[in-house]
Amino acid sequence: MPVREMEILAGGQWVSSSGSVDVFDPTDVREPAARVPALTARQVAEIYDAAAAGFATWRRTSPFERAKILHEASALLRSRTAEIADALVTEMGKTLAEATGEVGKAADFFEYYSGIAREGYGTLLNDARPGTKASFQREPIGVVLAVTPWNDPLLTPARKLAPALASGNSVVIKPASETPMSAIHLARALHDAGLPAGVLNVVTGRTSEISDALLDDPRIAAVTFTGSNEVGERLRVRLASRNVRFQGELGGKNATAVLADADLEAAADAVMAAAFGQAGQRCTATSRLVVEREVHDRFVDILRERVAKLTVGPGKDSATTMGPLVSVSQRDSVLGDIARAVEQGAVVRAGGDTPADPERAHGCYVNPTILVGVTPAMDIWRHEVFGPVLAVRAVDGFDEAVEAVNDSVYGLSAAVFTRDLSAAHRFVDEVECGQVAVNTATTGWDVHHPFGGFRDSGSAFKEQGSEALRFYTRVKTVAINYGA
Structure with missing residues (x-):
């Protein structure tokens, strides 16, 4: 060309x-x-x-x-x-x-x-x-x-x-x-x-x-x-x-909280779009996932099944559902964040690497990644990665979920999935973010919606x-x- x-x-x-x-x-x-x-x-x-x-x-x-x-x-x-x-x-x-x-x-x-x-x-x-x-x-x-x-x-x-x-x-x-x-x-x-x-x-x-x-x-x-x-x-x-x-x-380190009473299939649809759409390169992307313990394993399995169906490749290929990262330096930075998370004790449940296809060898690809066993002490919980990496943390109850969402210097976007109207309103009131979503993704704000974060965002x-x-x-x- x-x-x-x-x-x-x-x-x-x-x-x-x-x-x-x-x-x-x-x-x-x-x-x-x-x-x-x-x-x-x-x-x-x-x-x-x-x-x-x-x-x-x-x-x-x-x-x-x-x-x-x-x-x-x-x-x-x-x-x-x-x-x-x-x-x-x-x-x-x-x-x-x-x-x-x-x-x-x-x-x-x-x-x-x-x-x-x-x-x-x-x-x-x-x-x-x-x-x-x-x-x-x-x-x-x-x-x-x-x-x-x-x-x-x-x-x-x-x-x-x-x-x-x-x-x-x-x-x-x-x-x-x-x-x-x-x-x-x-x-x-x-x-x-x-x-x-x-x-x-x-x-x-x-x-x-x-x-x-x-x-x-x-x-x-x-x-x-x-x-x-x-x-x-x-x-x-x-x-x-x-x-x-x-x-x-x-910056942002946006979190989605999935409570035990949530519609897990609908929540998975939203998390997939928010975490891996645009290869995670959105300021409003979900990069932290907070899940009540009783549904944690089941929800992670649902996400893994959906990640396996994603096709990583050139953006102009109609079969592609997730494109590359913007540059070599961005790709290497994201891979470095994943490696550091594993060194600190996180477990890779999906991705964590680059595509094996030799046709992708000269591109800036990173496979969509799910990390479990993440703790607040890990860098992956704190630092903005800006790539297709989802850090998952199990919590016990609503109060701990809100505390985990707020456990960041950032405050751009957050979401909660629940069927409990009271919990939804409490979440809106208690999270420290400029954008709050209930039963929908952290991304997707319309042109007439005021947009901007709190704190370091x-x-x-x-x-x-x-x-x-x-x-x-x-x-x-x-x-x-x-x-x-």
Whole structure:
């Protein structure tokens, strides 16, 4: 297959650079699948020039025109689903069905926020002064830097861009180096929908060469980041002294609790999807499983039977139900986590290795893995693995189940399976997570649902829904004396 040569959107133009960054297909990493520009620090500075000019135009653009452009971008994404999904599978490795769903979800964000763009932007307030009317209004904050991850390389940019643009901001987006093609496709849809020059700009390149130019520009009003806690904390500290607004959607170690009265077949369906969908590379994936002891062995057997039916392979193969991990380094990291868990006493009940098929030898595959006998002292219980690995722990009763779910520095997503309505409501009230599910998976939050975690899983600013607008806007209070 020929290597795809891609340009990036900057200042309303499609541009290249003298250098390039290789993008690899995780099904076979021997040769690059695509190349994107490796921008220089000077080019990044010029992009911020364009973003500042774009903001000056976009903030004055009618909200009805903004809505029209976002709605058209949504339609273009849908019409280009096959092309975009193909690129997404090529660079990230998820199955074609998962990629197709991601394109639809990305389009949903622009469709939803095109409606939000038309709504009110403030409210009237009572004022104690005679002859005075007071109000507050929301305004865009300026140039937003969006740093996005490799696991959902189209959906996560859409989740950030749609509310940012609907609010009137301009955006500079830095996609993950492993998966830049999806963000470029997203930029093309917005550009073709009529987005003015400079309102959206894409930066690709080597972090070591452009990070200072990317992060230190004085025109940045806010940074929205999805990724690891290590990087997120460095960003938070780096930006704090400049009073740059920061939003972080960070790690998770999500737990599903299965109580003894649960419908075990339905619970198994949900756990399988949440643990092994997208090869476990979701921030909301179930990576810890807490099961009441009396049904523990039976439930693990049900899961093992279902894992045995999964087909690990290339995402574009219609027979594949779980694709590879995104890169060699990610594969090796996950295998290392499994090996460490076994050293610490966990027992592999399924997987734990790579496929034996020689056709998979040059890919980044890890077989779906179930570990039992896991204890709170093990690293696998604490550390985010971000792969198809499910750590199972037996507990005695509801209180111990909740304690186990909360036994983490993270607090993104949790689920419980039970037929007891009282237990369900208690679980919702007592778990320390931003998203809580009852009798459904930890994954799968809709575009209008506020999304974000507690504790080390993220910052106070939520994404999605109307709550997302709080990050991308500032509030101005107004009082007008019209005469008593």
